[in-house]
Amino acid sequence: MAILITGASSGIGEALAAELHRRGARLALAARRADRLAAVAARCGGAVPLVCDVGDSAAAERCVHQAQAALGRLDTVVLNAGYGLARTAETTSDAEWLAILRVNLLGTAAGLRAAVPLLRAQPVQDGWRGQVMIVSSSLGRRAAPDTAAYSASKAAQLSLAEAARVELASERIAVTSVHPVRTTTPFFDTCAEVSGRQMEFRGRVPTQTPEQVARAMADAIARPRPEVWPHRSTRWLISLATLCPSLADRIMAGHRR
Numbered sequence: 613m614a615i616l617i618t619g620a621s622s623g624i625g626e627a628l629a630a631e632l633h634r635r636g637a638r639l640a641l642a643a644r645r646a647d648r649l650a651a652v653a654a655r656c657g658g659a660v661p662l663v664c665d666v667g668d669s670a671a672a673e674r675c676v677h678q679a680q681a682a683l684g685r686l687d688t689v690v691l692n693a694g695y696g697l698a699r700t701a702e703t704t705s706d707a708e709w710l711a712i713l714r715v716n717l718l719g720t721a722a723g724l725r726a727a728v729p730l731l732r733a734q735p736v737q738d739g740w741r742g743q744v745m746i747v748s749s750s751l752g753r754r755a756a757p758d759t760a761a762y763s764a765s766k767a768a769q770l771s772l773a774e775a776a777r778v779e780l781a782s783e784r785i786a787v788t789s790v791h792p793v794r795t796t797t798p799f800f801d802t803c804a805e806v807s808g809r810q811m812e813f814r815g816r817v818p819t820q821t822p823e824q825v826a827r828a829m830a831d832a833i834a835r836p837r838p839e840v841w842p843h844r845s846t847r848w849l850i851s852l853a854t855l856c857p858s859l860a861d862r863i864m865a866g867h868r869r
């Protein structure tokens with residue numbers, strides 16, 4: 613299989629690259645930090661490194677074309693690059709809203725826009741022409757306090773995936789959204805740097821390793837499905853939260869620092 617992963621220099625993207633390399637995939641890996649990317653690519657059997665800032669939509673689109681040119685085809689495009697912002701709704705500035713939406717939402721939309729015509733031109737293999745996989749979050753279904761802009765960007769990614777999945781189903785192009793819970797990656801350090809404060813929760817919050825998330829994603833690349841919830845019980849808890857918002861508000865308030 614030929615797979616592009618954005619945000620592959622660290623965390624979930626890096627773990628997914630390792631997992632897919634272990635399963636025999638040919639990889640193109642994208643991120644901004646060339647040195648980290650080169651190291652991950654070398655560990656993944658000489659994967660193709662693509663230095664790219666997905667906050668620039670034209671660059672995000674170009675990266676998909678470069679991956680296809682290097683690999684010859686694209687079975688799955690994993691749109692994973694993103695960052696977090698710890699800020700209340702009241703104190704999030706326009707500049708912060710625009711910056712996070714530019715990377716997390718518009719970078720993802722540009723990747724999908726570039727990928728779809730390429731996937732459409734490919735013959736069907738094992739039931740699919742190809743797949744777009746979008747790494748949203750469990751917060752895409754129910755926002756947490758102090759994460760308004762981040763959660764909104766993740767909800768928008770989910771909407772993008774839901775719409776595109778139905779639009780593209782008849783052409784045998786799969787669209788999969790991924791909804792990790794708290795995952796032990798450098799995400800929280802980067803978020804603290806950007807925000808000037810930690811994105812922290814009180815009490816016990818479900819937590820997984822990037823390797824656990826990567827295995828669930830790799831399974832959904834082998835057999836495409838609409839959504840991936842690597843921490844399964846969270847899916848049902850969040851479904852309940854959408855039915856009982858007052859209860860969910862009380863639980864969220866209890867986790868607030």
Ligand SMILES: NC(=O)c1ccc[n+]([C@@H]2O[C@H](COP(=O)([O-])OP(=O)(O)OC[C@H]3O[C@@H](n4cnc5c(N)ncnc54)[C@H](OP(=O)(O)O)[C@@H]3O)[C@@H](O)[C@H]2O)c1
Pocket residue numbers: 618619620621622623624625642643644645646648664665666667692693694695696715747748749750791792793794795796797798799800802
């Ligand atoms: N960790 C969690 O608890 C958690 C939970 C739910 C969802 N997620 C989502 O999972 C995805 C991966 O996060 P992670 O936990 O693996 O965090 P991470 O370790 O910080 O990785 C983020 C990746 O995105 C890349 N990236 C960030 N901004 C970019 C940009 N403008 N252009 C290109 N690449 C960019 C980073 O590479 P460079 O800095 O080298 O560009 C890095 O490779 C994110 O979309 C995040 O929202 C994370």
